[in-house]
């Protein structure tokens with residue numbers, strides 16, 4: 227080792243000196259001692275490595291002030307919770323990586339009393355006996371969809387798994403080759419089918435499947451006809467899919483149940499609000515599906531959950547499946563789901579008060595006003611770092627829902643000056659709270675559709691800080 231490195235090593239402040247340093251003395255009392263020591267050791271270890279690698283060559287970089295400052299910064303970092311709020315400025319409403327649906331205010335109000343105390347989760351108050359957790363959402367689900375029976379599990383992947391396991395383990399399930407969906411990496415119809423123990427019988431071609439394709443493979447081992455909503459893609463051009471009614475008619479003829487995995491599962495007909503027509507859950511059941519499954523946190527706008535609706539005998543069999551215990555819904559989810567569903571009794575309230583639906587239906591005009599407001603909150607800036615302008619663009623429903631829908635929106639564009647696009651994107655992402663935008667054509671775009679009203683000021687503050695940066 228060179229003499230220079232050796233003398234630098236000797237200049238690293240000791241743990242004791244750091245503990246007593248003005249930069250740390252006061253703040254360290256508000257953290258557990260083990261965490262303070264942990265932060266000190268992390269920083270000191272890194273300094274040693276930097277000296278070794280020649281990345282530190284000046285004594286000033288090892289001053290007590292500088293090192294204690296780094297420790298204080300590290301302390302803040304390691305004591306921060308891992309799960310943190312972020313501002314979604316991507317314009318993707320049901321953003322899988324950012325927690326999908328935002329819960330409604332009235333749902334949040336239920337958390338304190340129900341999660342902070344005991345409840346009748348599995349207790350029948352009339353009889354003073356053990357009850358079932360499913361009762362809390364069963365009747366409202368039946369009321370909203372006219373389903374004969376209902377139950378809920380942890381998420382829609384679990385709903386599909388347990389439905390297949392119950393109805394078709396060791397037997398055959400017929401599904402179109404055009405519907406072998408993959409959702410976000412880990413959920414793939416063929417893989418879930420395999421885990422359920424059912425044997426998948428693929429029929430048709432990628433672009434076209436006919437009714438006779440299904441009929442041809444029906445045999446004594448056929449347990450289920452499955453239709454899967456192609457939530458996140460669409461096959462266009464020379465295509466044909468068998469409508470649910472066709473499958474239902476076929477299933478009736480051979481007494482084989484028909485299931486549809488709806489994915490998103492709308493309870494509201496979005497075509498009334500200018501969006502692409504998606505079959506609602508009620509329409510799907512009315513068409514005769516024996517079983518329907520969908521997510522709680524996609525277009526429904528509630529918590530992560532899997533909802534299973536359909537024929538009473540089938541739903542009862544699923545409830546009794548021992549697998550259910552492993553997939554069962556948690557009480558926090560259940561309370562959020564019950565409250566979200568109750569809001570659906572009033573459709574206009576749903577569009578006003580469930581954030582996912584409100585954001586989907588927010589008209590361009592009001593978004594343009596919101597963007598103006600954001601620009602005004604930023605105010606006049608004198609900076610060469612970047613410039614700001616408003617532009618038209620599109621938001622997306624996301625979350626494997628309404629795959630081709632683009633919702634016209636208004637965006638705040640940060641056009642690079644001295645700062646690069648990449649730098650601005652990273653800086654905003656490491657802001658507290660992180661602001662997640664999207665990068666297109668060398669500009670950082672902030673879509674106001676997914677920025678909550680109360681967050682506009684925070685975003686404006688972040689932009690102003692970035693403008694002042696030297």
Ligand SMILES: *Cc1c(COP(=O)(O)O)cnc(C)c1O
Pocket residue numbers: 381382383384386407409413454455456457458487488489490520521522531532625626
């Ligand atoms: C999203 C989706 C799933 C998985 O639902 P999760 O709630 O994410 O488990 C399954 N099938 C389809 C068609 C979907 O769109």
